[in-house]
Amino acid sequence: MILAILAQITTSVDTSGVSEELKSESVLDLLFKGGFMMIPLLILSIAAVYIFVERVLTINKASKTPEAFMGKIRGMVEKGDISGAKVLCHEYDSPTARMIEKGVSRIGSPLKNIEVSIENVGKIEIFKLEKNLSLLATISGSAPMLGFLGTVIGMIDAFIAIANEEGSVSPKLLSEGIYTAMVTTAAGLFVGILAYLGYNYLVTRVQKVVHKMEYSTVDFIDLLQEPR
Template sequence: MMELLQITTSTSVADSTMMAGASDSVSVLDLLVTGGAMVIPLGLLFIAALYILMERMRVMKKASKLPNGFHDEVKRMVSSGDVNGAMLYCAQNDTPMGRMIEKGISRIGSPLKSIEASIENVGKIELYKLEKNLSLLATIAGAAPMLGFLGTVTGMIRAFIAIAQQEGTVSPKDLSTGIYEAMITTAVGLFVGIVAYLSYNFLVAKVSKLIHQMEYTSIDFIDLLQEPQKAS
């Protein structure tokens, strides 16, 4: 009978401990609220980083869309003397490569150096459009962890001031609560910084790939213009 009572008592204690642990669990939203005012600018930076990532991915996806056989069709039209048709075909392809070739075709008849310069100028403008807001994303990647650390330092200062103002012995719970609340902003800042850093490097790789495509397109077009000279 005594053994049964001991088992029942231990089971009740275990159940009460599990219920207490469940009631003491803290959600992510509660942690963010506990982090203080510094979490607000970090949240805004996170939203800005996600917006830049989505917007740039949409732009680069559109910029990389060239119809199959684009270069061959341009070569065929230019070789046959259909300059206006080639320009119209390039204008229908709203991509950096299409606009570069359209500019080059419009300069046919000018010296080769002039054509190369006009294509290069258009390429610089297109590159500027592709790299828009990437510097801001890099800034977010560097600033978010520092803001998080700043929030931690200010939170620790407030926690120690509150502890110093208490009379008598400070309980470990009060000390640990102040410290973990201050550390929340560091965790949030690191998370935002990591997301922004990975997004920046991902977009830079995409831009680099598009630059290689633009260079190949311009070189291929210049070679096309030199073909009649080689043949002669």
């Protein structure tokens, strides 16, 4: 019954008039018409941008360990200059440098203890690199659902307005209610897609840094196992 009424109403809509009205609507006007559900979507979008920018800066800083770093460490350890190696590690504020510094400070201990010490520092550094990534993933999944919820609420409001309308239902009333309700879905999908792309980009960057940390750690352990 409802579908029949909708079909009858939509056939009488002047499509040219509706399209001209939609063209005159700016994107900002449409966003304001999305209703109160646009507020949490706006908050999620700001949070996603903040997390992405902050993580990019952090990961860029973590990946700045120069290629010559391990070569210098190797030379100092082979010469027995442990204090010089520690000073060199302090000069580079990066996860790799902090892991190697822990290993250098444990030279003289059993090799297993050195490996465990480096591994513990590595776990802490990885946790720092992955900070808030799970929140960004949550935003990518929750934003579309919030948008859909806003659309459902908007459609309910539109049908209530139609039910309260006396006499024939205005096609303008129906069309405005529907396209306004769909704004939240579009906004939610937009925020969710951007957050999802940002999350995958950051995960890839973190994995590259972790591989670099693992390579440097293996290189350092091999150095300690070389015959003197």
